[in-house]
Amino acid sequence: MKKVLAIGLVNAKRFVREKANLFFVFVFPILIVLLIGSFFGGGFNPTVGVYAAGEGSLTEGLLSALDGLENIDVRTYSTEAELVDGVQRGAVQGGLVIPVDYDQSLTSGESSQVGFVARPDQTAILLRQTIEAVIQEQGNLVRAARFAAGHTGGSFADSLAVARIVAPASQRVGVTYREAGDDSLTAEFSGLGTFDLGAHQELVLFMFLTSLAGSAALIQTRQLGVARRMLSTPTGTGTILMGETLGRFNVAMVQGLYIVLGTVLLFRVDWGDPLGALALVTAFALVGAAAGILMGAVFSNDSQAGGLGVLIGLGLAAVGGCMVPIEIFPEGMQTIAKFTPHAWAIDGFSEMVRRDGTFVDILPNLAVLAGFAAVLMLLGTWRLHRVLTR
Amino acid sequence: MAGNILEARGLRKSFGDLVAVDGVDFHIAEGETYGLLGPNGAGKTTAISMVTGLLEKDSGEVVVAGRSITTSSTDAKAAIGYVPQDIAIYPDLSARENLDFFGRLYGMNGKERSARVGEVLEIIGLADRADDRSEQFSGGMKRRLNIGIGLLHSPRLLMLDEPTVGVDPQSRNAILESVERLSQEGMAVLYTTHYMEEAERLCDRVGIIDHGKILAEGTRAELVALVGQRDRVRMSTNDRTEAAAEALRSHAAVDEVTASDGGLEVLVRGAAAALPRLLELAAGAGVGVTSVEVVEPNLEAVFLHLTGKALRD
Numbered sequence: 027m028k029k030v031l032a033i034g035l036v037n038a039k040r041f042v043r044e045k046a047n048l049f050f051v052f053v054f055p056i057l058i059v060l061l062i063g064s065f066f067g068g069g070f071n072p073t074v075g076v077y078a079a080g081e082g083s084l085t086e087g088l089l090s091a092l093d094g095l096e097n098i099d100v101r102t103y104s105t106e107a108e109l110v111d112g113v114q115r116g117a118v119q120g121g122l123v124i125p126v127d128y129d130q131s132l133t134s135g136e137s138s139q140v141g142f143v144a145r146p147d148q149t150a151i152l153l154r155q156t157i158e159a160v161i162q163e164q165g166n167l168v169r170a171a172r173f174a175a176g177h178t179g180g181s182f183a184d185s186l187a188v189a190r191i192v193a194p195a196s197q198r199v200g201v202t203y204r205e206a207g208d209d210s211l212t213a214e215f216s217g218l219g220t221f222d223l224g225a226h227q228e229l230v231l232f233m234f235l236t237s238l239a240g241s242a243a244l245i246q247t248r249q250l251g252v253a254r255r256m257l258s259t260p261t262g263t264g265t266i267l268m269g270e271t272l273g274r275f276n277v278a279m280v281q282g283l284y285i286v287l288g289t290v291l292l293f294r295v296d297w298g299d300p301l302g303a304l305a306l307v308t309a310f311a312l313v314g315a316a317a318g319i320l321m322g323a324v325f326s327n328d329s330q331a332g333g334l335g336v337l338i339g340l341g342l343a344a345v346g347g348c349m350v351p352i353e354i355f356p357e358g359m360q361t362i363a364k365f366t367p368h369a370w371a372i373d374g375f376s377e378m379v380r381r382d383g384t385f386v387d388i389l390p391n392l393a394v395l396a397g398f399a400a401v402l403m404l405l406g407t408w409r410l411h412r413v414l415t416r
Numbered sequence: 417m418a419g420n421i422l423e424a425r426g427l428r429k430s431f432g433d434l435v436a437v438d439g440v441d442f443h444i445a446e447g448e449t450y451g452l453l454g455p456n457g458a459g460k461t462t463a464i465s466m467v468t469g470l471l472e473k474d475s476g477e478v479v480v481a482g483r484s485i486t487t488s489s490t491d492a493k494a495a496i497g498y499v500p501q502d503i504a505i506y507p508d509l510s511a512r513e514n515l516d517f518f519g520r521l522y523g524m525n526g527k528e529r530s531a532r533v534g535e536v537l538e539i540i541g542l543a544d545r546a547d548d549r550s551e552q553f554s555g556g557m558k559r560r561l562n563i564g565i566g567l568l569h570s571p572r573l574l575m576l577d578e579p580t581v582g583v584d585p586q587s588r589n590a591i592l593e594s595v596e597r598l599s600q601e602g603m604a605v606l607y608t609t610h611y612m613e614e615a616e617r618l619c620d621r622v623g624i625i626d627h628g629k630i631l632a633e634g635t636r637a638e639l640v641a642l643v644g645q646r647d648r649v650r651m652s653t654n655d656r657t658e659a660a661a662e663a664l665r666s667h668a669a670v671d672e673v674t675a676s677d678g679g680l681e682v683l684v685r686g687a688a689a690a691l692p693r694l695l696e697l698a699a700g701a702g703v704g705v706t707s708v709e710v711v712e713p714n715l716e717a718v719f720l721h722l723t724g725k726a727l728r729d
């Protein structure tokens with residue numbers, strides 16, 4: 027154990043001596059923090075533009091439902107062209123086109139197609155999620171009303187009014203119809219600042235990406251012949267690997283906490299239960315460090331490892347739900363995502379932030395992350411022993 | 417065998433088709449200095465790497481201080497101080513920091529470690545540069561630091577793999593003197609080199625290695641006896657070398673005379689005794705001898721005798 031510390035300490039000492047690394051640890055994360063801030067527009071709500079071609083009580087209802095959303099502002103447009111223009115110029119983050127026959131179609135039991143216009147960015151995806159939830163809810167009411175009208179023989183309009191009153195109180199209507207769509211999910215998102223969502227994912231992406239760059243440290247130690255020389259002392263390969271991992275863990279940890287604190291102070295990002303957040307950052311830093319060291323044991327050339335590290339880092343981030351929320355992945359992809367540590371870390375933050383979970387609720391996530399780290403370190407030890415002794 | 421700090425038996429290692437070490441056996445007695453002498457590519461580094469447990473053996477066995485050494489040994493390696501052929505230090509750490517780091521890996525604690533680091537810095541003559549980053553050091557200084565790391569824990573067996581390669585004569589001499597001193601203090605040493613003079617100067621026993629095999633082994637005298645106790649006398653002559661060669665061959669102690677450009681090489685049993693008479697014989701043949709050089713047999717000659725080639729080409 028003392029030897030692990032000795033190796034970790036030297037690793038850290040050498041890291042700090044390299045001035046470029048200080049930029050990497052302290053300045054680069056600030057850029058990430060600011061990037062998160064600007065990307066997700068911390069502090070201001072996204073605005074949705076609406077153009078209603080026709081009128082009627084359902085159209086009105088939809089408009090007022092959107093108006094009622096806490097985190098979204100609504101601006102109405104009088105032509106579709108103006109709306110599209112507004113989206114393109116970024117005046118609004120998304121545009122909703124309610125067709126002329128919206129009321130009529132729904133009342134007569136046909137389906138109706140609402141148009142959504144947006145630029146392809148993450149805010150738009152989240153905006154769309156929220157809007158879909160609202161529409162879904164209205165659809166539920168309509169269906170409930172039609173069901174009631176069919177059974178009671180009353181008019182649709184009356185039944186709709188009844189359904190509106192009953193809906194909040196009656197679990198039956200609400201629950202039955204919610205099964206049809208995935209609005210439980212969007213309900214979860216709708217109460218959440220879109221900004222929080224992005225920050226967790228950015229943190230995970232960044233920590234892992236920079237941890238993989240840590241492979242260079244082990245490759246250099248190997249090239250210097252020092253790694254092999256360590257093995258000539260009464261020190262096992264496992265100890266060497268743990269020491270090197272500890273060195274990189276320190277770096278990942280400093281970066282991770284730095285980003286968390288920075289975003290809390292600057293943008294009031296919610297990271298959930300502080301103890302839970304600390305545990306998640308710690309576990310994820312360990313996974314990242316172990317992954318970086320494994321790469322350092324596999325590759326002998328640091329530019330090769332660096333290039334591949336970026337690919338792997340971005341690839342796992344995409345699959346693990348750092349770029350697009352995992353909840354809107356198709357089901358197969360959601361399963362695949364479970365094989366990335368990213369998904370487990372993000373899920374841990376979601377658990378705490380969206381579902382008000384605590385440290386205890388994320389214990390499974392922490393256990394899985396610890397498992398990832400253990401497996402990566404075992405693989406790393408095995409591989410390092412091979413490259414040093416053949 | 418009791419009293420041996422190292423026993424290596426049947427060491428073998430191939431890299432693909434190339435057999436780098438081909439059945440090497442040797443032992444080192446407690447306190448003894450043993451040399452592996454052979455040209456580049458002979459298999460010295462491969463052999464020493466297996467002995468230190470840094471390289472997986474294809475077959476064979478190594479026992480150091482009574483304990484078997486493999487690549488997974490840890491505690492058993494405490495008896496060994498290893499100095500690799502290629503300098504293995506952190507260039508961005510100072511000499512002291514490098515020593516301190518390895519001291520920790522050798523399991524030395526606080527006070528003991530810092531005291532010993534100070535001692536080693538004295539031994540390797542880097543005390544006044546202890547806190548400079550080692551990347552600023554000359555080649556010779558780096559070599560000495562490289563050696564110092566292997567000395568830290570006062571190992572019972574020190575293994576040095578060609579420690580003087582690429583070093584200026586002054587540093588080289590300092591290194592050889594340190595090894596002599598450590599040996600006098602009772603440390604056993606395994607020393608590989610392709611410099612005949614170093615092996616002769618330092619080693620109690622020498623194994624001559626080529627193509628992965630130890631061809632002969634013994635003290636300097638034992639090895640030289642393989643060639644026969646003959647001295648080599650080189651004479652530079654001005655003229656008529658053929659006639660002189662004839663005359664010299666008549667002497668009973670002379671085994672062989674070869675005429676070469678501007679001179680003669682004579683293999684003689686007991687050159688000191690025969691030399692006056694040899695000069696008379698040359699003069700009698702009407703040859704003017706301008707200079708004489710007597711070369712006693714050495715390991716170079718032994719290597720030549722065993723392999724038919726020179727140690728260094």
Ligand SMILES: Nc1ncnc2c1ncn2[C@@H]1O[C@H](COP(=O)(O)OP(=O)(O)O)[C@@H](O)[C@H]1O
Pocket residue numbers: 416431434435436454455456457458459460461462463
């Ligand atoms: N890792 C390796 N892979 C392939 N060939 C090697 C390797 N290490 C050494 N060799 C070869 O084995 C032979 C012995 O090398 P080495 O033990 O380094 O010799 P020496 O130290 O006596 O100069 C050489 O021919 C060398 O090229």
Ligand SMILES: [Mg+2]
Pocket residue numbers: 460461462501577578
């Ligand atoms: Mg060598």
